[in-house]
Structure formats: structure tokens, C-alpha cells
Amino acid sequence: MIELNDFSIGFERRELLVNANARINDGELTALLGRNGAGKSTMLRAIAGLNRSYTGTVRLNGLDIREMSPSQLSRNIAFVSTQRTRIPNMRCRDVVAMGRAPYTNWIGNLSADDNAIVEQSLLSVGMAGYADRTLDKMSDGECQRIMIARALAQSTPILVLDEPTSFLDLPNRYELCRLLAQLAHGQGKCVLFSTHELDIALALCDSISLIDTPHLQCLPTPIMKESGIIDRLFSINGPIYQ
């Protein structure tokens, strides 16, 4: 569970969110929507502990992230960024195994349990057949799945993804979101991801968090649909320049 209390954050000198309060639940898939530059990435990075220049509090399962050690944080939240990761000569299995870092010894050797979790993570994202291939010879969608498997291997109750669908084609976007929904519902994880895909978000997510600058609205999807905020914010019939 992610809780934001009086959370305010900016980017450079611009205020993005002011006194936001939100609660993102376990066992649910939540989409974070907002216009370009609204601060989706900034907010997710703050939740993942990568941006500390905010006021208010971010709590993960009741614990303030400012009071958590790096290792504690990595056992509570896993993050998938927009960065493309292509490490030559590193097999997918080894990439996913890096997700076990919070649990391995000083040199990073895997135990039998760790290995089992790595295989299970590859299986969950449907990439078990790719275990021995290397990322530099795979498509964007496949790499994305491997990076998600790596996050799963971290065995965290919370999973945060920044625009995981952006490099994918339409069928792959749906498939990826179905996978995320499955992780939330099947494994009871709290899954939060930012996206620009309104229809996918409305069709597959349990809740929607929406940045209506500088406010943050968090509602279950059916209520969000009825509220009309989405229509107002994303309407292409907005002000027309004359």
C-alpha cells in the first residue's frame, strides 16, 4: 500500500503537485494518468525513493520512506523506469537474478531459493524460453518484460512502473497491462503504473490516479469514469486557437 500525505513536489521551479493525499491499495492495478509534463514520472520517482526533494510524507506499507534504509526500501518497492537497458553479454536469467540483490550475500551469489524465484519470475512474464538469450538481441517489448521480471524477483509487495507501455505496439500494450492486472490480482501486489493509454487504463485498471495539476485525484475506475474529470482533462474539444 502506498500512502501520500500532504505530498507536494515540483520540477525545477514549477509546482506539480500541492498537498496531494492518496492511497493506492494492495491487490489492485492502478493507472497514473495526467497530461504531458504533469509530473507522473516525478511522482513515481519520489515514491521509489529516487527523488527526495518533496514535502509531506510517502509511506509504503505504513513506513515513511525517509526513515527506510536503501536495502529496506528495495525489499518493499520495485521500480521499472523508462530507461532502455541493454547490457551486452548478460543473459536474461542474470538480469532477472539482479533483482535478488537485496537478499543475496556481499558478492551476490544466488541460493537455491533465489534461483527458484528467478525462474518463477521469468515464468510469470512469459519469458521462460528467453532465459539464456541476451538483451541486446531482443525487441523492446521482450526487454520490457525482462525488466519487469527483474522487478518481480525483488519479491516486493509494491511494484511501480513508469510508462511501461511506451515502446510497445497496441496488442503488446494490452497484453502487458493484462499481465500487470494478473500480478495485482493473483499475487496481491500493489501495482502502480503511469500511462497515456486512456482506454487501456479505463478497461483494465481497478483504480485511476489522475494528476489534475496541481491536485491528485484517486478514485476507483467506475467512479472516475462518471466524474467527468477525465473528459475535461483529455478532451480534444478543448480551447481551439484562433
Next chain:
Amino acid sequence: MRPRSYILFITLAAVMVVLFAVDLSVGSTSIPLRHVWNAITRGDCPATTARIVINIRLIKAVVALLAGAALSVSGLQMQTLFRNPLAGPYVLGISSGASLGVALFILGAPFLGLGMSMSNLGIAGAAWAGAALMLIVIGTVGHRIKDIMVILILGMMMSSGVSAVVQILQYLSKDESLKAFVIWTMGSLGDVTQRQLWLLIPAVILGLLLAVLTIKPLNLLLFGEEYAITMGIDIKRSRMLIFASTTLLAGTVTAFCGPIGFIGLAIPHVTRLIFGNSDHRILVPGTMLAGAVILLTCDIVSKLFTLPINAITALLGIPVVIWVVLRNNSL
């Protein structure tokens, strides 16, 4: 570990032992391996031969072995930390930082009325301080600037700035200390005395031990700093550890042998290529062995043709750099 890695480790170690022995036998007078063995084991051999082997060649061979391992591991750490295939102690200006420290010491000490008597520890200390200072500058700047080309250009600019300061110092100093400095900048594995060796060995071994402790953070840093943080590394501590290790390795070697180019840059690439692996559990010991092997080879070649060591490391290193640039892969 894959079987290929096992075979490579054993092969490299064996080659290293052979080259070490050859390095002891090759020189201005060629000494047969049998005599080398007798000299080391205090067996039956002429007294002059024993003196050459123990007092000159053994020291030089040990220096070549340690310097090769140290510079290569330092290069590997820099390449992974900065996620830049062209990073290395030489390119990033760590060697120039050490040069500045040494220049200030050798050329500046007479101004302060300090004699050359304390120069052993002084040169090492000055080189360490210079290297550490340069790393801190690059580290703080590099943290703010994400673009890797910028760090490289900054490194080059800093080297130029440092050489400018060095030139000014040269202009102002006495011939005697100037000569000492110029000789130091040429780079040599043979100028290390037995006394200095007892400083070099523990410093390099400590640096290598610290490098072993950086294996896990380095593996996570392959994914970039942000991913590394979300996977639980203490980024400040890891950076400190890597910087401390690199300063000990590159700083010490530069202090005693002068700036030796290209080894730190080229060896990690050669190691990645032959092991076909990006895992630092393989790469750290792999670069140590490969670095020792290559610098021993360079030393043997330099003795056979009486060439300066820097010329040979450059001739070996430049093709690797060109290959990296042309292939233009990230790490």
C-alpha cells in the same frame, strides 16, 4: 560459473606464471630459467646472477604484475561506474591528477625548503592526493551531468588544465627537480626501489581487496545508478568504496611508475571479449589476470627492444580504443 570461464582463468593464471618467469630471464643479459630458479630458491648459481635476479628483475616483474592488475581493475571500475566504455584512469584525468600532485611535490618542495630525502613517501602521498582530488571533482561534476561525453570532455579539459599548471611549475623550477619530474612522467616499471616496493605491494593489495568488495555494487551499476538504488545499494557508500579502491590502485601505480597509458582502458574490453561476460564476479578477477599478463608482456617486449614501456602500452592499447569507438556499443 560457466566452464569457459574456468578454462580461461586457469589458462590466464598459467600464462601469467610463465611470463613472470620469462620476465625474470629476459634483459640486458639473458639468464637461463634454471639459474633464475636457483637464484630465487637460494640454490646454486653465480652471485652476480642472483643479485640481478633478486634485486633488479624480481622487483620489476612484481611491479609489472601488480601495476597491470591495478590499472586494469581501476579502468573496469571507472567504465562501469560512469557507464562509459572509454573511461579509464588515464582518460578521466586521474593520472593527470596524480601528475599534478607529484609535480607540486617534486617541483614545489624545494620552494618550501624540503629536501628530496623524504621523497619516497612524499611522491606516493602527493600522487594519491592528486588522484583522489581529481576523482572527487569528476565524481561531483559527473553526478550532475548525465551525458557521458561531457564527462569525457571534462576529463580531457582537466588533463589539459593540469598539464598547463605543470608546465608553469616546470618553467619556475630548478633543472635538477625538473629532470626528476620529467623522468617520472615517462613512466617506468624499473625505478621502484626495494623500499618503495613494500609500500606499493600493500597499497595495491588493499586496493584490489576493496575492488572485490565493489563487485556487487558494480554489477547493479550496470543497470544505471537509479536502478542500482532501487535494487538496494547504498549509492554513497558504493561510490566512496569504488573511488577509494581506484585511488589506491591508479594513484599508487602512477606514483611509483609514472603515468602508464591505455592499460586501464583497454584491458577491461579485452577481458569482456574473451570471457563473453558482463558479470563483475568474473570480470574483476579476469581483468586482474589479463592486466598482469599484458603488462608483463609489455615489459618483456620493452626489455627485448629497449623501448619505453609507455610506447608499447600505447601501441597495444590504441587498436582496442579504435575498435571500441567503431563498434560504438555501450557497456
